[in-house]
Amino acid sequence: MAKLIMTADDSASVRQMVSFTLKQSGYDVVEAVDGKDALTKLGTQKVDMLITDLNMPNLDGIGLIKGVRAGSLNKFIPIVMLTTESQDSRKAEGKSAGATGWIVKPFKPEQLIAVVKKVLG
């Protein structure tokens, strides 16, 4: 069965790109337009992985990661954050919130897949 991955991003173009890349590699994708939308969906739907932007309206990426780790259904899933910042502070903030890894934008589709494969095993 194909693994289900959620992409949470307020940018439709990034969602589209992430979603297209993942589907091409045989994953199923569910989209969320911001942190709040993502957290609501993750409350009822079991996914195998979450790819989230850090800067989002309503609830940002850090808040989303904390929310997922505090929940039960998707508590242990790998979470990869998309960040434009290569500074360690943002990464560290995300890591301490419970992110598994990160991808620095801009990234190429192959890089995305490499990271997904890395954390999904």
Place this chain on the structure above:
Amino acid sequence: MSSPQEQHIATYREEAGELLAELETSLLELEDNPQDNDLINRVFRAMHTIKGSGAMFGFDDIARFTHEVETVFDQVRNGKMQVTRTLLDLTLQARDQITSMLEASAGGPPSDEANGQRIIAGLQQLLPQAAPRSAVTETAVAASADNSTNRTYRIRFKPLPEVMLGGTNPINLLNELRDLGSCEVIAHLDAIPTLDQLIPEHCFFYWDIILTTSRGIEAIKDVFIFVEDDCDLKIDLIDDSSAPTSDDNYKKLGDILVERGDLSPVEMQKILSMQKRFGEILVEQGLVPASKVQAALLEQQQVKQVRQERTATAPAAAEAALSIRVPAERLDHLVNLVGELVTVQAHLTQIAGNRHDNEISAVAEEVERLISELRDTTLNMRMLPIGSTFSKFKRLVRDLSAELGKEIDLETTGAETELDKTVIEKLNDPLVHLIRNSIDHGVEMPDIRRAAGKPAKGVVHLAAEHSGDSVLVTIRDDGAGLDKERIRAKAIERGLITATTELTDKEIFNLIFAPGFSTAQKVTSVSGRGVGMDVVKKAIEALRGTIDIASQQGKGSVITLRIPLTLAIIETLLVRIDKSYFVLPLTMVEECIELTRADVQAAHGRHLAHVRGELTPYINLRSEFEITANQPDIEQIVILSVNGKRIGFVVDDVVGEHQTVIKTLGKLYRDVRGISGATILGDGTVALILDPGLLVQSVAMTEQEQFG
């Protein structure tokens, strides 16, 4: 239909347009409420998205420009800067600049770069101090420098207990290491607490990993990139190719443990003074847990192995990249499997033919094409150049000619000609015989040669060349040639022929292949014991080859061996008698003609057929194999060339060409004359492979007995 990438770009333009509109509104609102953090965040987010997505879809100029503006707003967001009128003016100008860049990329007028630089310069002046300018092109998974040399690393990976709460599965990391190269993993269990203290969500394992990889240390670090802050990670290079390769032995167990800090040097010395096995004692004494000893032993083993391999492969390193050594039996197995596949494919083709279904026929044809290619490739793998055998003969010729007081040179051509490995091996003895014969009987003594006006030094020429599905091996000498009269006299003396028998030159030459025939006047150590040519002929026939002699007295002789390329699969003609199928080697088949009852009656019981005015003897396989049922009115004669003679074989029906996978017969049937093996047809029927040469011989023998 545009490509996905173009669709993404279209979406990005649309999205950026919306964001720019939102940016404008937010900035204008911010002018009225400069302290509104929500608004500041919205501005930051809008620019952040324009930048991030822009870089992904190839709008690098927009990403670069927006980054500068965003950097300023990051300061504002963090409270390090105040929203001022100048800032808002510049940001609004920046927003217009982004819009024009976006339009330029969609085919609009080019944007004013100087204007962009002016805006950025203005924004940078607003910054409290020169903010660190960071590049935006870092990637998480860095490509590692690829080194071709193998290095061995010792890795101790001890994740924090909470590692799994961050979504990391340590197993995945270990698997990733395994993908890098040859890898041994030892799990340490000594940190696992008792059940009452165990937190199920925590990870108490840690691992020692010995990894031999050609990828650099960066590749290993990349594996742990997401967890480097959440684990205790120690990577040590313990062996690389610059280390002395002559020394296969790696450090002693104790040294490894001391180096790792698992054991103190003092403890090691103490233990060393005892006489038991070091590792066992350590465990017994409880100084080092068994798993750690095991890990160290594994390291020792792996490095030893790597070093041994390196020593073994060092001279052949350049060659190793180009070829792989495979045990011969594996290749044989492959050939067998391909043989089975050929049989199954024949079945498929047969079914497809019966179905009259174009789709199946198309598939069957494709399968046939692929399998024949596969067959050729597979058989090719067993091919070796015959040259290795040739070089052995140089020595043979040198030694023998010296012994006999002759001067002989061996010339070879076509050493690169390839033949099945087994065939080459079996060809060795017959070739030795033939070359010995040439040296002994063929090439004359130097003085005789000089008297005959030939150079004192004789030449034996050994050549191999491809000819269709066979290889022709010729042994040519410039010696005396065969003496027809002597052969004839000898044959009469031996009772092989009668004094009145009329024979062609070819038939006379063929007499030397008769058992017990030897014309050498004296028995030498080289040849002349009369066990020469008949043995050679048998050996060549066992390879399903033929042997042929041409000779001119005084000028020399040429012996030509025609050897099939492979022993496993041959092209044959499939024939039928009643319900039984037989196959005949296609290379021998000359033509097929009809045989009617009238023809048989006209021949008055002799087994002779008129073929274009020439009388051709035939063998009736029906009576030979005692098949009596369902004799058709019109039979077929397949005319084969057997030992240079045309001989017919009468069958009911000629089915057609057939690719025959040769199966040897069981022990019980091994000595049946005239049948060299069997094959399985497409529908599972067994067909016997006929050996025309032996069949003719056995028929001739029975006739002789009858008419004596």
